[in-house]
Amino acid sequence: MKLSLFSTLSLVSIAARAGASSSPTSCGNGRTASIATCCIWYNVLDDIQDLFERQCGDDAHDALRLSFHDAIGFSPKLNSQQKFGGGGADGSLIKFAATELADPSNEGLESIVFAEKDIADKYGVSYGDIIQFAAAVSVRNCPGGPRISFLAGRPDAIQAAPAGLVPNPFDSVDTILARVQDAGLTSDELVSLLASHSVGVQEHIDESIPGTPFDLTPGVFDTNFYRDVLLPGFIIPGPVLGFGFTLHKGEVQAPFIGEFRLQSDFALARDPRTASRWKSLGSSQSLMQSTFATAMAKMALLGQNAGTLYDCSSVIS
Known part of the structure; x- marks a missing residue:
């Protein structure tokens, strides 16, 4: 079907x-x-x-x-x-x-x-x-x-x-949205599904720091992930050494020590097609919960x- x-x-x-x-x-x-x-x-x-x-x-x-x-x-x-x-x-x-x-x-x-x-x-x-x-x-x-x-x-x-x-974290927003829309999901539903990153960690993009969370409250399903990704960061296609750290393909420098930032999350948070939903989820726990449950x-x-x-x-x- x-x-x-x-x-x-x-x-x-x-x-x-x-x-x-x-x-x-x-x-x-x-x-x-x-x-x-x-x-x-x-x-x-x-x-x-x-x-x-x-x-x-x-x-x-x-x-x-x-x-x-x-x-x-x-x-x-x-x-x-x-x-x-x-x-x-x-x-x-x-x-x-x-x-x-x-x-x-x-x-x-x-x-x-x-x-x-x-x-x-x-x-x-x-x-x-x-x-x-x-x-x-x-x-x-x-x-x-x-x-x-x-x-x-x-x-x-x-x-x-x-x-x-x-979809991969180093794909462009165009590529990611085209893929999920082909499968039958909207851009808003994709952004809602990314609430899973609020309790997730990275293991394989940078294997030198396995278990690094995507926000500072790992294991808690909360809005911190969405708010943190909106904070300034910068992308270096890599791996490239700079300012004392190494960034890998698919990664953005996170503003907080101990966090890991995916390039795809950074881009989706700022793209005009997805930014509005991203910001709304960052400001409402109940909206994040309900839209995630529906999208799942x-x-x-x-x-x-x-x-x-x-x-x-x-x-x-």
């Missing part, structure tokens, strides 16, 4: 109506779900939380990153050229890990890919489902993280996503037929 720019909320409503029951189903241990097929996700939840250690740590960050990298592997443009454009949020990054992990854009996802694969295989859930479920759980583990709706029932991926569909829910449906899925959002507290 080619997901156009219509409301995610309408998709969620369709799926919820299709799978809702008149009364909750008992899943045991005092847990309930809207339908019996959602009960298995409580078992998955327990294992995911054991993996995350119930924290907003490295594995949780990786799970959030994996959800985007899997879902963005979707190109109606390629489909229109009679080429395979990827299945979107279909779990291909797990099912065809040998192929997709060879893409440099997916560097660093190996550990979370195989950890989630083990859990999915244990409970017989699809790879596409566990990727989006784990991401929604990871967000809730972070202080300030909103609830993300979760629809289950994605079919297995049929083929690896084509290489080159994941939409992203999780890229390439999917929402009418065949069922709502298990209540499993995630």
